[in-house]
Amino acid sequence: MEPVTDATVYVVDDDADVREALAWLLRSRRLLSECYRNAEEFEKAILDNEPVRRRPSCLLLDMRMTGMSGLSLFNRMLERKQVEAMPVIFLTGHADVPTAVDTVKRGAFDFCEKPFSDNALVDRIEQALALSAKHLAALQEREMVRKRLGELTEREKDVMTLVVDGVPNKLIADKLDISVRTVEVHRARVFDKMQVKSAVELANLLRHA
Secondary structure (H helix, E strand, C coil): CCCCCCCEEEEECCCHHHHHHHHHHHHHCCCEEEEECCHHHHHHHHHCCCCHHHCCEEEEEECCCCCCCHHHHHHHHHHCCCCCCCCEEEEECHHHHHHHHHHHHCCCCEEEECCCCHHHHHHHHHHHHHHHHHHHHHHHHHHHHHHHHHCCCHHHHHHHHHHHCCCCHHHHHHHHCCCHHHHHHHHHHHHHHHCCCCHHHHHHHHCCC
16 A cells, blocks of 8 residues: 555544554654644644645544543534544544444444554554545545536536537537537537546546536
8 A cells, every 4th residue: 555645643632641652653654643632622723724634634533531522523523524534543442342333333434442553553544544535635626627617608518518418519509509610619618628638538527526
């Protein structure tokens, strides 16, 4: 697996020794990390900061903490649809395993029971970062497609819809009550604005819209 660059592993745990140990482990594997002592601090600094959340990341989250629990923070992330861009790996004690299993069913990436295996944890972190990067790339592509669509005129959108459906220019002209030459002009403009070279490429692009 190719390492994800420009990625951050966030650690939220109210135990200073755990934070320090995880920070050391991540540094030893050349993974950038940021540590937070409670969920409230992390939420304010990271979850409420959209530009920061645009970079690949994952969250190592202690399930039980003073103040807002890890489980409560996870539920808030679910409500805000943030767990795909920032996969959550719970750090749990043995008594929390059933709850951790339930969170995986609801969207958590994984859970790691304390004391954990360094190698196994880092493997899962790297997989979570790869998933985050993939999700953010897809999100960026959808936004790019929507932006290009927004630059089309209503007539160009009408022509585009029929082009994608495989309708020949002559039939498009008949349906829209315009000349074939006008269809060709609109078609060319659609391809130019959408930055594609064929109807097949255009159809594939629109699947990401």
